[in-house]
Amino acid sequence: MQKLIFFSLFIFLLSCKKETQNQEIFIIPKPVKIEYAQGDFTINKNTTIIYDKNIENLDKVAKYLHAEILKNLNLDLKINISEKKQKRNSILLIPDTTRSLGNESYNLRVTKKNIKITSFAANGSFYGVQTLLQLLNTNEINGKINYENLVPCVKIFDKPRFQWRGMHLDVCRHFYDVDFVKKYIDLLALHKMNTFHWHLTEDQGWRIEIKKYPRLTETGAFRPETMVGKNWDEFDSTPHFGFYTQEEIKEIVQYAADRFITIVPEIEMPGHSLAALTAYPEFGCTGGPYEVAKTWGVFDDVYCAGNDSTFKFLEDILSEIIELFPGKYIHIGGDECPKTRWEKCPKCQKRMKNEGLKNEFELQSYFIQRIEKYLVANNKKLIGWDEILEGGLAPEATVMSWRGKEGGIQSARMGHDVVMSPNSHCYFDHYQADPKNEPLAIGGFTDLSKVYNYEPVPDELDEQESKHILGAQANIWTEYISTPEHLEYMVLPRMCALSEVVWSDKQKDFNDFKTRLKRHVLRLKAKEYNYRNMDF
Ligand code: ACM
Ligand code: ZN
Numbered sequence: 001m002q003k004l005i006f007f008s009l010f011i012f013l014l015s016c017k018k019e020t021q022n023q024e025i026f027i028i029p030k031p032v033k034i035e036y037a038q039g040d041f042t043i044n045k046n047t048t049i050i051y052d053k054n055i056e057n058l059d060k061v062a063k064y065l066h067a068e069i070l071k072n073l074n075l076d077l078k079i080n081i082s083e084k085k086q087k088r089n090s091i092l093l094i095p096d097t098t099r100s101l102g103n104e105s106y107n108l109r110v111t112k113k114n115i116k117i118t119s120f121a122a123n124g125s126f127y128g129v130q131t132l133l134q135l136l137n138t139n140e141i142n143g144k145i146n147y148e149n150l151v152p153c154v155k156i157f158d159k160p161r162f163q164w165r166g167m168h169l170d171v172c173r174h175f176y177d178v179d180f181v182k183k184y185i186d187l188l189a190l191h192k193m194n195t196f197h198w199h200l201t202e203d204q205g206w207r208i209e210i211k212k213y214p215r216l217t218e219t220g221a222f223r224p225e226t227m228v229g230k231n232w233d234e235f236d237s238t239p240h241f242g243f244y245t246q247e248e249i250k251e252i253v254q255y256a257a258d259r260f261i262t263i264v265p266e267i268e269m270p271g272h273s274l275a276a277l278t279a280y281p282e283f284g285c286t287g288g289p290y291e292v293a294k295t296w297g298v299f300d301d302v303y304c305a306g307n308d309s310t311f312k313f314l315e316d317i318l319s320e321i322i323e324l325f326p327g328k329y330i331h332i333g334g335d336e337c338p339k340t341r342w343e344k345c346p347k348c349q350k351r352m353k354n355e356g357l358k359n360e361f362e363l364q365s366y367f368i369q370r371i372e373k374y375l376v377a378n379n380k381k382l383i384g385w386d387e388i389l390e391g392g393l394a395p396e397a398t399v400m401s402w403r404g405k406e407g408g409i410q411s412a413r414m415g416h417d418v419v420m421s422p423n424s425h426c427y428f429d430h431y432q433a434d435p436k437n438e439p440l441a442i443g444g445f446t447d448l449s450k451v452y453n454y455e456p457v458p459d460e461l462d463e464q465e466s467k468h469i470l471g472a473q474a475n476i477w478t479e480y481i482s483t484p485e486h487l488e489y490m491v492l493p494r495m496c497a498l499s500e501v502v503w504s505d506k507q508k509d510f511n512d513f514k515t516r517l518k519r520h521v522l523r524l525k526a527k528e529y530n531y532r533n534m535d536f
Pocket of ligand 2: 348
């Protein structure tokens with residue numbers, strides 16, 4: 001009888017332990033499948049990271065894990081190349097020999113003996129590592145976040161729902177330096193996002209060094225002053241300047257690649273180009289002079305579509321961009337291009353006549369198609385905002401649907417790939433709570449639950465058409481966001497919600513997300529991100 005009591009007590013204690021463990025797992029974005037088990041794996045100074053050298057780039061994942069454990073647990077673990085499969089007290093990054101996993105999928109198995117992350121490719125392993133790092137419990141003592149070295153025994157299978165899991169950043173309205181861009185990329189990595197859309201040129205500033213046209217940054221990266229708040233005729237008398245050298249761009253591209261993030265550079269055309277025209281006025285319809293914009297909005301002065309030398313100029317720029325960014329997509333903007341100058345410009349009108357173009361929308365389409373030919377000839381794919389549909393879509397273009405979902409629906413039906421980024425749900429420059437209590441924003445209202453409940457695949461599309469929805473991304477325009485702290489505040493925690501939209505299963509539970517988020521914000525705090533505190 002006594003034995004039975006002891007046995008029952010033992011089982012009871014085990015089940016209590018299991019309960020605690022369940023509550024200690026708060027992963028964002030939520031994995032596809034979690035099976036809980038008993039016990040923990042302890043990471044100690046003798047734990048070894050072992051990776052399979054036959055998977056390309058797995059050494060990068062091992063190094064990343066090593067650096068994170070050093071940062072979080074102050075343990076400088078050894079890294080080895082795998083010889084034997086089984087090993088005690090190790091974290092093994094191993095190949096999926098069954099080839100049942102996709103490139104971005106992983107299996108994570110934690111036992112008391114070791115931790116195994118199985119994947120087909122290094123990307124999958126990297127996401128397994130992100131999950132592993134989120135299994136380390138955190139606690140807060142006197143405002144300082146500490147990580148514990150116990151990893152609960154668990155079996156996780158995970159894969160993303162969408163292939164395009166993006167975040168955008170406008171570094172033109174306000175410039176953000178290399179260190180901040182890296183910190184932003186780290187935030188994407190933490191949330192298993194894989195695409196960083198870098199908005200590099202604008203009316204208010206050109207932010208990337210182009211060797212062939214040095215004035216783009218000498219002149220175009222500078223504006224003498226900026227409008228104050230929403231007062232269109234009041235200026236701050238403070239010069240704003242900043243750009244990335246090509247060396248810095250390479251450094252950031254590598255930093256992102258080490259985190260399995262592809263950068264999509266955006267070089268705006270034909271509109272939003274005042275900074276470039278200020279530096280090289282000969283490529284505008286009137287010939288200038290122009291001035292880097294000090295206010296926000298949409299400007300009439302755009303690239304001249306009638307001038308062949310404009311295309312030469314843009315192709316020269318794109319050739320340097322192509323060299324710098326190894327990803328397959330180049331974003332060419334295409335949004336908000338007034339036709340005012342083209343209507344009056346003899347060169348633009350001549351082009352329309354010669355090419356048989358009925359109106360200026362078709363001239364815009366001619367412009368984009370000509371640029372697409374150049375990109376395709378250089379093994380790149382063109383992506384643009386949904387205005388590129390107007391006047392006829394370029395044959396191989398991918399469309400980023402921002403003015404709602406309609407552009408996305410229309411493009412998918414035409415057989416074009418689409419990234420959903422509607423301003424109704426994915427604009428993180430919009431207010432996230434009652435404007436009364438929030439810092440000045442551009443407008444709108446997109447709170448956490450709205451982002452969380454966003455569904456990127458429109459109901460209107462059938463199964464075949466839906467396959468063209470590559471995924472979604474959030475955009476952060478920085479007219480009213482001039483500091484890293486404010487930017488992080490706008491992004492967090494909405495980006496945590498977006499990460500579940502693009503990664504996790506379609507069936508989602510906002511209350512469950514909020515419970516996990518409450519713990520997840522400790523990770524953000526530990527990494528010194530600013531975030532909007534929500535009342536959960
Ligand atoms: C945009 O927000 N103008 C793409
Ligand atoms: Zn013109």
